[in-house]
Amino acid sequence: MTRQLYKLVPMGLGTPYAESLDSYFSRLAFHNGATPGLLRAALGVPSAKGGGPSALIDALAVQAGMDAAALKRLTLLSVIPAVGRQKFHTSLPRWCGYCFRDDISMGTPPYRRLLWTFIGVSDCPEHRVPLTDACPHCNSVQKGRGFRRSLIECLACGRPLIATSLRDIPYASWMYKSKDVADLVNDISTGYFKSAVEGSARTFLVNTKEMVTREGKSILYYSRMSRAERDLVESSRGVFNFEDVRNYAKKFKTSIANVLMGMPPHIDQLPSIIDVPKKESQWS
């Protein structure tokens, strides 16, 4: 017998602004007239530390009959196997007060984006303002995953965490530094990127090299690799962290999702990094 929780649709699914699981779970708990802690206890997931997102998803799927695959698209679980145990997401919640303000003005429930959980993402892609982790009123850091009655209430003073002032948004999307991560979140939330396996970044490099070699060409990047980096690629023991993956995606002008899936880019997309006159590189 499953617990028929009152259904709630995750926000921003299929866009780069997809909701994070923590945010969704909190909203789900409030929607069902409980606090997140109470709902966790009711589902038998002991605590935020004891049960990670996978335990929570399992509990929601088994006990409340929710779609586990859809819930997984609100997390970074699919990225974790490829990048080992290096931490690339924050434990403290961060947010953009202007996004909250927009949510309220548009009449949609304010929610926390999955994109904001990446350490590498420091600015809001939409409003070009730094993400914050402190209340604009009392300046207290929002520690822990506990929430008050709403996601946008300060845990200390209870006032809303929305931006206190209006701000003109400069139109300069090309300046945004974390567009690649936003694309990754988009790929996760649309379901394009389902899961990565361990060492998939290495597979990407090897596959790309093989493809370029088959075409009778070589890659400048490989010829200029450092010894340590080459060892990492050649050996099967080394672990790539998220920043490595991001760098490879940038250098090979492909998406992070493709790197994580080990899919080499099409050769026509790599004109700038291909050595047109074939040279005997050290690596080959």
Added chain:
Amino acid sequence: MDSDSHWTLAAAKQITDNALNHSKFDRAKKELAAAMWAAEPGEVIALVGPSRVGKSALLDLAGRHVREIYPGVNNPWVSVMAANAGRFSKFELKYCLDSCLKAIKHPIYGFSDPSDPYGNKLRRLIEKTSEPTLRSALMQAMVISGTLYLAIDEAHHIGHATGGNNTATQIFDGLKCLAAETGAVLILVSAYPLLKVLRLNAHMLGRKVTIHFPRYRRDVKEDCEEFVRILRTYDQILAGKTAFRSLVSEWEYLMDVTLGCLGHLSKILRGGLGYCQAESCDLLDIKHLKRAAHHPNDIKKILAEIDEGERDVKVLEGSASVSERKEPSEDLPATQKPKGEARTAPPKNRTFRPTQRHRKNEPRV
């Protein structure tokens, strides 16, 4: 159990299952349907009548009907009983909200976990959770599941809350607000004491529609005829199994002991059948029915409450006089009579007799 006793069981079951359509029930049903149709969110329908007249049966029928006409809505009808489940059997709103959450099948506060068959976890959870939290959970649940009617049976129990009528008034106000905020109509079903509590709240009176479900009265000819018709239906169930001629032949006695309430009639018949079975009698005798009937003193008490309630209803309906009792001020119920009136106007035939106090004040000669 011997084979003869089977007919009594079958007859008792038939009496229990037999949903009678009688004139008072039909009239109350029509009035309730009209009131429910016309009511707006936040309004209160008070269905009052003597105990065991069939109010709860009518409520069940209304619930079934509402569920039928709103098939796509999860919980258009939520019905609970206002049980005295608090400490020292007092009424507590928290437990009433708990009942509502269970009735609405709330996923957290009303979910019966198969791994917790005795509901201990849920009980602990409810005890830990504050009343406002339960209230907001119920409000959300009512909005989500599209509740249109919140029915509270035995609503006069709310008068047993700690703090008496003042608290009860507050509770009724709170329930009315809850209904208004969730877009539901509040239906209160109760015996007559409810009217006294509701009368204390002028704000509530403006939003209340009272539906009276009366009993069959001995002094009304049509009521007696209808009562006899009902007895005829029961006679068909007990055909050839009575030591006396028929129930119809005993209609006066039965009308007196049941006070014209069909719930009492059903209880007496079932009780009589029970005694008949216990004594291994082949036929149901009038003595069995007499044993199953209420004690005359109990009947007097019940009748007193019914009388008072009927007077209250007459006041509400704006009737000028009450036929049965002649009171000095008929337009006010007994509870609202000014206390000083009796002292200022003593009976005319009373003669002055000097008491010891008066004698003390007399000048001594």
